[in-house]
Structure formats: C-alpha cells, structure tokens
Amino acid sequence: MxxxxxxxxxxxxxxxxxxxxxxxxxxxxxxxxxxxxxxxxxxxxxxxxxxTGLPLHDVETTADGGLRIGALVSNADLAYHPEVERRYPLLAQAILAGASPQLRNMASTGGNLLQRTRCYYFYDAGVPCNKREPGSGCPARDGLNRIHAILGASDQCIAVHPSDMCVALAALEATVEVAGPAGRRVIDFADFHRLPGDQPQRDNTLEDDELIVAITLPARGFARHHAYLKVRDRASYAFALVSVAAALEREADGRIAEARLALGGVAHKPWRDPRAEDLLRGQPCNAESFGRAADALLQGAQGFAHNDFKIELARRAIVRALEQAASQEGTP
CATH class of the missing domain: 3.30.43.10 (Uridine Diphospho-n-acetylenolpyruvylglucosamine Reductase, domain 2)
Structure with a gap:
C-alpha cells in the first residue's frame, strides 16, 4: 500500500x-x-x-410516496429498515444475499453502487488488464473466465459487476442523486452503470469529482410478488454466478399485469431489458411464459469457454425466480 x-x-x-x-x-x-x-x-x-461524518444517514419517505435513502446508510440498517422490509422486500432480500454480516455492517449504500469487479486479472497488478491500464489487453477472454460476462461484453473487457443490491435497485427502477461542483443531478439507475465498450476503465457515469448523496425508490415496491434468487458456488458467502431479481403484479384472473426482471453476475452492469418484461404482460403465470421471457432477456448471450454453462444456468434461474415470485403472497 x-x-x-x-x-x-x-x-x-x-x-x-x-x-x-x-x-x-x-x-x-x-x-x-x-x-x-x-x-x-x-x-x-x-x-x-x-x-462518514456527512449527514447522509437517513431513510425518509418522499412526497410522492417513495423512499429516499441516504448514501451512508449501512447495508445492514437498510436491509432491516421497517419500511424497506414492508414495502421493498426484494431489496432487503438482495442485500442479505450479498455479503457477510460483518461486511453489511460496514458497507454503505452509496459505496455498494461503486464496487469494482472481482475479476481475477483486475486484482492482479502483475498481469495486463484493460480496466486497470487501458490498451494493455484482457487476459480473461482466453484465460480463466468462469465468473465472467455472457452479456454486454466487449473485446476490451468481459468482467461483471459484483453487487446484489444493485440488481434489485435496477428492477425497482431507483434513481441516484449525486452532488458535484456544478450542483446536484439525478441519474436513472439504468443509466448509472455502463457496459465496457472501448472504455472498460469506466464502471459508471459518475464524474470523478462527484459524490453519491442518496438513492430514491419509487412508490411501487412489488411487495406482494417478488423473488431474489442467487446462484453461487457456496451459500455462506460468495459472489453470484447468476442472480435474478423478479417482481410481478398480477390481475384478478392471475395473469401478469406488470413484470420486472434484472440479472446479476452476467454483465458489466445489472442486466435488464424491458422487451423481455413486455412479453410477460397479459400472460399467464406458467413455465411457457417465463421461458419466453428468459429467452428474450438472454438474447445474444455469449460464453467464453469456461463460462458457457452460465447461459443455461441463467435461463433456468430466471424461470425459477419468476415461479417463486408468482407463487409468493407478501404484504399488499
């Protein structure tokens, strides 16, 4: 150091x-x-x-019925906050799946968004990595890539974003409030993280001189039908091979009125495609409907030898998470 x-x-x-x-x-x-x-x-x-001394530790209800979460609220406090547990249980589940209790006690909400990839080569300063040194190469493409991306990768980088919390925030369509020398601005969560393209060193759209001050959740929390499914090598504590945040609203006849789907462990950012969600609208809650949505969400998926298995794993995880969400009866 x-x-x-x-x-x-x-x-x-x-x-x-x-x-x-x-x-x-x-x-x-x-x-x-x-x-x-x-x-x-x-x-x-x-x-x-x-x-840590900044006044960013509060969780407050917004005027439109949403929830504004200070950037310094710990992951542990957020997961067990009564309003989050009651109104946004998908977020609470994702956080509790994401780390050990010790890490959740220390980790902040804003910091969770800024986690860097756990790519073996990125952490090894003795080997090339386009994320550390642009233009030096990506040894993961032909090397050990079991944990790497199957969606949205580029010739420059096939790393994945490691956060579980961010997958739920993507599905819930949160927004990120940041402060900088030019004032404050709000970034839609879908636009906060970025794919590697030809600038893999840039994980997100936050400027170097900006600071995350809050994350805001909309009023709709999908508290009745939701599921967070994380597939990992060991249950005690590990990053996701594939994770799925699924949220549904159902009509009186059981058909799907609204759906949200986001994947983790598969791309440089939480992966979401509204076109896959549109396929579920008006459809019955069954394996056929869920399978079509999974195929749409994984369209264009590509493995790199060691991680080819993640494509089928992701498809099965999507269907299973949707089945769990559909069968669950949470708080109205």
Missing part, C-alpha cells in the same frame, strides 16, 4: 471542496472494497477523504 494523506469532511460541500483541491483523492466510507484495492496496489489514492 502506498502512503496517502487523510482528511475528514463534515458537510457535502466540504467534501467536494477537498476533492477539488486534491485530484488524486478518493472518498471513503465503509471502505469494504476500496481498502482491498489499495492493499493490492490496484488503487493508489494520494488522499482519502472520510465522508
């Missing part, structure tokens, strides 16, 4: 001013990912700006 300076901010404007004066600085909250990156010499910030 290289030497670094340390500063502590008490207000958002103070944190932004510190960042503006030190371009090599990074914000730190729980540090559950950033400190690992620093230990491996993947990240080498010249300064850490501690933002």
């Amino acid at each position: 290289t030497p670094f300076a340390y500063a502590r901010a008490r207000q958002v404007d103070e944190a932004l001013a510190l960042r503006a004066g030190h371009p090599e600085a990074r914000f730190i909250a729980g540090g559950t990912n950033l400190l690992d990156l620093m230990k491996e010499n993947v990240a080498r910030p010249g300064m850490l700006i501690d933002i």
